[in-house]
Amino acid sequence: MAPKFGTSGLRGLVVELTPELVADHVRAFAAACDHGGLLCVGQDLRPSSPRIANDIIAAARAEGLRVIDCGALPTPALALAAQETGAGAIMVTGSHIPADRNGLKFYTRSGEITKSDEAAITAALGRPAGTAEGPLDTDPEAGTRFVARYVDTLGSDALSGKRIGLYAHSAVGRDDLRAMLEGLGAEVRELGRSETFIPVDTEAVDPDTRAQIAAWVGEHKLDALVSTDGDSDRPLLADETGTIVPGDIMGQITAEALGAEAVVTPISSNSGVTRKRFGKVLTTRIGSPFVIAGMEELGGKVVGYEANGGFLLGFPAEGPTGTLAALPTRDCMLPLIMTLIATGDGPLSARVAQEPPVVTMADRLQEVPQEASQPFVAKLREDSAARAAFLAPLGATEAACDQTDGVRITLADGRILHVRPSGNAPELRLYVEAQDRAGAEALMHKGLAQLREAILG
Numbered sequence: 001m002a003p004k005f006g007t008s009g010l011r012g013l014v015v016e017l018t019p020e021l022v023a024d025h026v027r028a029f030a031a032a033c034d035h036g037g038l039l040c041v042g043q044d045l046r047p048s049s050p051r052i053a054n055d056i057i058a059a060a061r062a063e064g065l066r067v068i069d070c071g072a073l074p075t076p077a078l079a080l081a082a083q084e085t086g087a088g089a090i091m092v093t094g095s096h097i098p099a100d101r102n103g104l105k106f107y108t109r110s111g112e113i114t115k116s117d118e119a120a121i122t123a124a125l126g127r128p129a130g131t132a133e134g135p136l137d138t139d140p141e142a143g144t145r146f147v148a149r150y151v152d153t154l155g156s157d158a159l160s161g162k163r164i165g166l167y168a169h170s171a172v173g174r175d176d177l178r179a180m181l182e183g184l185g186a187e188v189r190e191l192g193r194s195e196t197f198i199p200v201d202t203e204a205v206d207p208d209t210r211a212q213i214a215a216w217v218g219e220h221k222l223d224a225l226v227s228t229d230g231d232s233d234r235p236l237l238a239d240e241t242g243t244i245v246p247g248d249i250m251g252q253i254t255a256e257a258l259g260a261e262a263v264v265t266p267i268s269s270n271s272g273v274t275r276k277r278f279g280k281v282l283t284t285r286i287g288s289p290f291v292i293a294g295m296e297e298l299g300g301k302v303v304g305y306e307a308n309g310g311f312l313l314g315f316p317a318e319g320p321t322g323t324l325a326a327l328p329t330r331d332c333m334l335p336l337i338m339t340l341i342a343t344g345d346g347p348l349s350a351r352v353a354q355e356p357p358v359v360t361m362a363d364r365l366q367e368v369p370q371e372a373s374q375p376f377v378a379k380l381r382e383d384s385a386a387r388a389a390f391l392a393p394l395g396a397t398e399a400a401c402d403q404t405d406g407v408r409i410t411l412a413d414g415r416i417l418h419v420r421p422s423g424n425a426p427e428l429r430l431y432v433e434a435q436d437r438a439g440a441e442a443l444m445h446k447g448l449a450q451l452r453e454a455i456l457g
Helices: 019-032 049-062 075-085 115-124 142-154 174-183 207-219 247-257 271-275 288-298 333-342 348-353 370-382 384-394 437-456
Strands: 004-006 009-013 038-043 066-072 088-092 101-108 136-138 163-169 187-193 224-228 235-238 262-266 280-284 302-305 311-313 317-319 322-324 327-331 359-366 398-402 407-411 416-421 427-434
Touching (some): 004 115, 019 049, 019 088, 049 066, 049 088, 049 101, 066 075, 066 142, 075 088, 075 101, 075 142, 075 327, 101 115, 142 174, 142 322, 142 333, 163 174, 163 207, 174 187, 174 224, 187 207, 207 235, 224 333, 235 247, 247 262, 247 271, 247 302, 247 311, 247 333, 247 348, 262 288, 280 288, 288 302, 288 311, 288 327, 311 333, 333 348, 359 437, 370 384, 370 416, 370 427, 370 437, 384 407, 384 437, 416 437
Parallel strands (some): 038 066, 038 088, 066 136, 163 187, 163 224, 262 280, 262 302
Antiparallel strands (some): 009 101, 224 235, 311 327, 317 322, 359 427, 398 407, 407 416, 416 427
16 A cells, blocks of 8 residues: 555555655645644554654754654653644554554644645645754653543542453553553553554454453453553453443443533444434544544534544543543543443443444455445445445345445445445445344344455455
């Protein structure tokens, strides 16, 4: 996959993210965006991330920017550090994709870059290299402050009595998450720590990982198990039976627990949120920039979340021991903690069961080039006969079709099947929704098989 730039950042194969390409995008960002002359730089734990971070730092300093090297830390912790200092930021991460790929995620002083920022950066590419030498500082405490954000607000006994497993793998936030959970009073059992990078997609957890999580939960008699993706902005949560709690369910529970009055979430999220007692619910295209734009539109006590569980806080929320400042960027820590707190003294599965009876699932076909997936989805979008032919082997018929992002087909029996090419990886995503888990699992299994036949033959 050739490097691609958009509001999700710059993504591509490591061998193609050359120092020259990285520097070109840094110079364009420096020229086109509001950073206040100050840039915070962070990185995940991929083998290629230190080199790319050094490329960013060198290019930014050559443009005369003061650079603060925050080292390895979660993406939301970097965003918080930039927010605190009134700086721009660049995070080196490929999120959940394999280690042979990596990327850059850009923040202005206002937060994640917007579509207009994207256009401005693209237009500014190709500038000559600067000759300045801006100052370089370090901030090794940014992760510690991120931990304190939650412990100081929610209290040292918020998770007292809970036995939590931590699937550490190669997540950059693994140590911060442990410190946070222990600071809130939980007993933590770390599991599966790896010094080799493991690409964990929290939205589409593979069967082997699901089985391992269930085994750990049973073996160690855990109340829950938590984890994150590579850059720790997407959560993974399993209940006391080892069953994965969907990210959008965490979003619904967290929004309610924080006292939100308005919710913004992509169209791929669980539709049960519309049955809850929020004043406003706005659905958007998939991607945090669209969620952020929706949050700005609604204003007030607004939150956003994605189907992958990343949660965006748009207002100062009151906790038992302090106020949680707004942080409108994708964060995995807040939904993990608030969902666990919301269980009270009962099992996590019982709290999840209180949500509206709608079950969503997500999975994907991997190594599907966009040259194959995009024409296929375009055909489904444009041609009702093509949709009918696709649904026929599933024994399903179309009742409605939403084209907000990809193709979201509501079936005659009320189930939903949503097909969308990934915007930053060679993957074809499938989202399904049904009234119960068995129905969702069956639709996912049949839907993936049909996609595989249609795309790969």
